[in-house]
Amino acid sequence: MNDAHLHLLVNHFPIIGTIFGFLVLLGGLYFKSTSIKNTAYLLFIIATTFTVFSMVTGEGAEKMVEDLPEIGHKIIHNHEETAEKFAILMYLLGCASVIGLISNITHHSKALFFAYSILVIAIVAVIVSVKVGTTGGEIRHTEIRNDMISTKINTEASSTIFDKD
Known part of the structure; x- marks a missing residue:
């Protein structure tokens, strides 16, 4: 197994784990449970752990695909920049979740404050996770790139114009 394969194996967990954790945390706040x-906090901590693995394997994956046709350095750089922002958010979310978990276990008076603070961080993390997932997908899935959609539309329009003759 190489770094690209490992990266593909682990990079979905931070995104999916953050989305699930966010939904579970909403449920926990709604039901006052x-x-x-605590389950949401554990999901965030696990997602953060996988974020570390994704970041570690990302550089090796980049080296394997950066010179392939139709990829280019710009697409990878865009994903890398977004992933770094997401990683910072996830590290913050993971640390805050540890604090939230401890505050719940110790019945700290600020436990509810921590829960809402973690919810805010999770909302931002979910938004950025969508962006990082999309930019990562664009590396090999040319069909989801904006420039490919406009190129296809222009190509189809041109061929339609020339086919009428």
Whole structure:
């Protein structure tokens, strides 16, 4: 197994884990359940752990695909920049989740404040996770690139014009 393969194996967990954790945390706040909130915190901590693995394997994956046709350095650089922002958010979310978990276990008076703070961080992380997932997908899935859609439309329009003759 190489770094590109490993990266593809682990890079979905931070995104999916963050989305699930966010939904579970919403449920925990709605039902006022400490157990459900703790489950969300654990999901965030696990997602953060996989973020570390994704970042570690990302550089090796980049080296394997950067010179392939139709990829280019710009697409990879865009994904890398977005992934770095996402990683920072995830590290913050993971650390805050540890604090939230400890505050729930110790019945700290600020546990609810931590829950809402973590929710805010999770909302931002979910938004950025969509962007990082899309930019990562654009590396090999040319069909989801904006420039490919406009190129295809222009090509189809041109061929339609020339086919009428």
